[in-house]
Amino acid sequence: MSSGSPMFEVVRLVHCAAAGGPAADRLRTELGAAVSGMARRVLVQPTLPGVRNGGDVLAHLRFDGAAEWRACAGAVDAVLADPGITHVDGAEYDGGIGGFAEPRAPGSVYRVLLLRVAPQTPDATVERFEADLLRMPRYIPTMLSWRLSRVRRGIGSVPWTHVWEQEFTDLDGLDGPYLMHPVHWAHVDRWFDPECPDVIVRDRVCHSFCENDPA
Amino acid sequence: MNTTKVYVTDTVVTKPGRARDFVDAYLREYVPGARERGMTLERIVVSPPIWFPDESNTVTATWVLDGAEGWWAMTWQGRSDPAVRRWWSGVDDLVAQRTRCTGAEVSDVERLADV
Numbered sequence A: 001m002s003s004g005s006p007m008f009e010v011v012r013l014v015h016c017a018a019a020g021g022p023a024a025d026r027l028r029t030e031l032g033a034a035v036s037g038m039a040r041r042v043l044v045q046p047t048l049p050g051v052r053n054g055g056d057v058l059a060h061l062r063f064d065g066a067a068e069w070r071a072c073a074g075a076v077d078a079v080l081a082d083p084g085i086t087h088v089d090g091a092e093y094d095g096g097i098g099g100f101a102e103p104r105a106p107g108s109v110y111r112v113l114l115l116r117v118a119p120q121t122p123d124a125t126v127e128r129f130e131a132d133l134l135r136m137p138r139y140i141p142t143m144l145s146w147r148l149s150r151v152r153r154g155i156g157s158v159p160w161t162h163v164w165e166q167e168f169t170d171l172d173g174l175d176g177p178y179l180m181h182p183v184h185w186a187h188v189d190r191w192f193d194p195e196c197p198d199v200i201v202r203d204r205v206c207h208s209f210c211e212n213d214p215a
Numbered sequence B: 001m002n003t004t005k006v007y008v009t010d011t012v013v014t015k016p017g018r019a020r021d022f023v024d025a026y027l028r029e030y031v032p033g034a035r036e037r038g039m040t041l042e043r044i045v046v047s048p049p050i051w052f053p054d055e056s057n058t059v060t061a062t063w064v065l066d067g068a069e070g071w072w073a074m075t076w077q078g079r080s081d082p083a084v085r086r087w088w089s090g091v092d093d094l095v096a097q098r099t100r101c102t103g104a105e106v107s108d109v110e111r112l113a114d115v
Helices: A024-034 A066-079 A123-139 A171-180 B019-036 B067-079 B082-090 B106-113
Strands: A008-016 A039-046 A057-063 A085-094 A097-100 A109-115 A143-155 A162-168 A206-211 B005-014 B040-047 B058-066 B095-103
Touching: A008 A066, A008 A109, A008 A162, A024 A039, A024 A057, A024 A066, A039 A206, A057 A066, A057 A109, A057 A206, A066 A085, A085 A109, A097 A123, A109 A171, A123 A143, A123 A162, A143 A171, A162 A171, A171 B067, B005 B019, B005 B067, B019 B040, B019 B058, B019 B082, B058 B067
Parallel strands: none
Antiparallel strands: A008 A057, A008 A085, A039 A057, A085 A143, A097 A143, A109 A162, A109 A206, A143 A162, B005 B058, B005 B095, B040 B058
């Protein structure tokens, strides 16, 4: 298990107009051109059925550092200013704490959760919450890689504070073990459940996923 | 049908002298909606079994759900209903502290984790 990543990451969840919105392949081409020579990873895919507040197209960009992102951020913003795009949620962040299952293998589904911890939540509570999320992979074998990061800059519905991203074996590995293991619904979910006094994530989250391109 | 029961337990320490008010409000206002979300109320226990006029009681409500699927169905309905969170906020003046725990019978632990 690795303890961190020096990379700088950007996620955009793009909501398109029902008619006239840009197709994922066009966004892939245009975003690819916008970050050409700067990004180490450019994943732009239509989201898969089942996302919640997850948009129509998911973009995940990875850079060597924040400077590389800043050099092309304006061009990315210009692509996403397309009038056929109705809303964008997103986050910019240094790669946080993560790891991968052994033997290492790419997952066919990339999933990202954007969340906002309520302001004024004590640091010690935030750390307990983060530790609980990072405890999940040991119980969920279909989660092949994972990373939890604090957000430098969030855009969209609310100022997101965290990005929790994973690669899963496949869609069944996300819908099945991840959701159905008791570590999720009987332990970690109390931080998100408005009926639990432990709740610290009160705003609606973005749960988005797409076909992964491990290259 | 999933036969594995999942238990949701609300443990509420009431403010002094307010246990009866809390139980009445819970039964009258919370329980009907919870039943509509698929929860079955197994029991409500008051400890000690005395309506103290000037001390706290502990009220423990145990609910039963039909497996993880039943739990998710319940919680998604509750989260999209602002009345549920408003209800909990509305009983703040009756509650000193509370917890909500989710569990299962010992004999079901391995089965639930085998996903």
